Amino acid sequence: MLPIDEALQRVLSLVKQPLEAEWCPLEQADNRVLARDTRSARVLPPFDNSAMDGYAVRFEDGVPGKELQVIGENPAGSVSEQKLAPGECLRIFTGAAIPPGCTAVIMQEEVERDGPKMTIRAPEAVKEGQHIRRRGSDVEDGTLLVPAGTVLTPGELALLASCGHAGVLVRRKPRVAIVSTGHELRYIGEKTGPGQIINSNGLALATLVRRAGGEATQLAIVPDTKEAHHEAFDQAERYDVVLTSGGVSVGDHDLIQPVLEERGWTREFWKVSMKPGKPVLCGTLKSGAIFLGLPGNPASTMVSFELFGRPLIKALQGHPRPFLKQVRVPLGLPYPKRPGRLHVVRGTYENGSFHPIKKQGSGMLRSMSGISAFGFMPAESDLIEAGTEIITLDLRHEGGKDFSIR
Numbered sequence: 001m002l003p004i005d006e007a008l009q010r011v012l013s014l015v016k017q018p019l020e021a022e023w024c025p026l027e028q029a030d031n032r033v034l035a036r037d038t039r040s041a042r043v044l045p046p047f048d049n050s051a052m053d054g055y056a057v058r059f060e061d062g063v064p065g066k067e068l069q070v071i072g073e074n075p076a077g078s079v080s081e082q083k084l085a086p087g088e089c090l091r092i093f094t095g096a097a098i099p100p101g102c103t104a105v106i107m108q109e110e111v112e113r114d115g116p117k118m119t120i121r122a123p124e125a126v127k128e129g130q131h132i133r134r135r136g137s138d139v140e141d142g143t144l145l146v147p148a149g150t151v152l153t154p155g156e157l158a159l160l161a162s163c164g165h166a167g168v169l170v171r172r173k174p175r176v177a178i179v180s181t182g183h184e185l186r187y188i189g190e191k192t193g194p195g196q197i198i199n200s201n202g203l204a205l206a207t208l209v210r211r212a213g214g215e216a217t218q219l220a221i222v223p224d225t226k227e228a229h230h231e232a233f234d235q236a237e238r239y240d241v242v243l244t245s246g247g248v249s250v251g252d253h254d255l256i257q258p259v260l261e262e263r264g265w266t267r268e269f270w271k272v273s274m275k276p277g278k279p280v281l282c283g284t285l286k287s288g289a290i291f292l293g294l295p296g297n298p299a300s301t302m303v304s305f306e307l308f309g310r311p312l313i314k315a316l317q318g319h320p321r322p323f324l325k326q327v328r329v330p331l332g333l334p335y336p337k338r339p340g341r342l343h344v345v346r347g348t349y350e351n352g353s354f355h356p357i358k359k360q361g362s363g364m365l366r367s368m369s370g371i372s373a374f375g376f377m378p379a380e381s382d383l384i385e386a387g388t389e390i391i392t393l394d395l396r397h398e399g400g401k402d403f404s405i406r
Contacts, residue, residue, distance in 0.1 A: 001273040011308050014290045018318030019172040026157050032170035033317045034150045041164030044139035048098040050105045052131045056090040059104035062126020067119045105131035174214040174316040177236040178205045181222045181247040201245040201301045208305050212313040229259040237287035246296025248281040275341045276300035276362035297362040323400030324393045329354050335384045343377035354392050376405045
């Protein structure tokens with residue numbers, strides 16, 4: 001069995017390079033990975049404009065107590081052709097273009113208005129250029145706005161839009177086929193008979209894939225026959241990644257490995273020294289698709305995906321920080337275990353410590369509900385006392401640069 005760190009390294013080693021680039025409108029580019037350095041196509045701001053609601057003046061006229069003639073107003077979105085003469089001012093609003101002759105803006109709170117007259121009540125003289133945002137002061141033409149490899153956020157998207165871009169080149173989303181195996185599985189909403197269960201793993205994996213930035217397709221449920229498995233893999237090999245749940249152990253009805261061997265795949269590893277999730281299977285199909293076989297028990301499926309599937313899908317997009325955030329915190333409650341395998345314990349952060357939930361069974365769906373973190377309990381330990389500092393994985397925060405539980 002591989003240690004979890006080594007297993008993850010071997011999963012990511014299958015990503016030889018990020019997926020190809022594709023054009024994406026800015027409205028759909030949130031959380032996508034930029035594929036090419038992107039420069040400004042225009043200056044920002046595009047013209048001199050007012051940073052305040054107030055009055056456009058000649059700074060020489062901006063003397064406390066001086067009365068000026070208001071010759072009009074200039075709202076945002078319009079351009080005044082009226083040039084200020086000595087003793088004149090123009091009502092102006094935030095973002096409006098600076099009119100000819102204006103060399104400063106005085107805030108409306110620092111004046112007193114009486115019809116066509118405005119008297120300056122500022123505590124000191126107006127300075128030249130005061131409250132004027134100059135053309136190009138934020139971004140010059142041709143400036144590098146966002147470098148390749150950046151994960152786009154609303155801040156970058158707004159900047160790109162303002163600087164003349166309607167879309168950008170981003171890494172393509174990985175196409176992920178999800179294969180759920182087992183005679184006992186039924187579709188969501190379908191009636192179940194004796195010995196039958198709803199295929200919750202397919203839904204969970206599809207949701208997790210989309211959260212990681214991939215495109216998920218659930219293939220038909222695969223019964224426990226070799227023929228059905230071959231048919232499923234005939235479809236799945238057209239995808240970038242194939243995720244399976246169930247069928248990766250050594251039971252008589254666990255057919256994933258025998259079928260893959262018949263199809264001439266390349267196995268990378270099988271079994272990880274962790275609980276839950278021991279029988280994780282990884283390799284490459286003949287088509288080049290990366291294969292990740294996850295255990296069938298619900299908690300095992302989701303835990304294994306978070307540890308191996310999420311960073312794989314992020315890495316295929318060229319994500320610079322493909323891991324969840326790791327945090328060292330004290331254990332809030334004692335945790336007994338048998339030495340031998342590392343335990344990935346589901347729990348919550350409370351008052352600066354990690355609290356394991358009570359029921360940790362790999363088949364217990366409730367163990368994946370309402371949690372905020374995984375806690376890693378060392379393989380060689382038996383009883384981990386409360387207060388012991390442990391490594392945790394924060395399920396709420398992405399952006400970890402690396403992963404290590406040593």
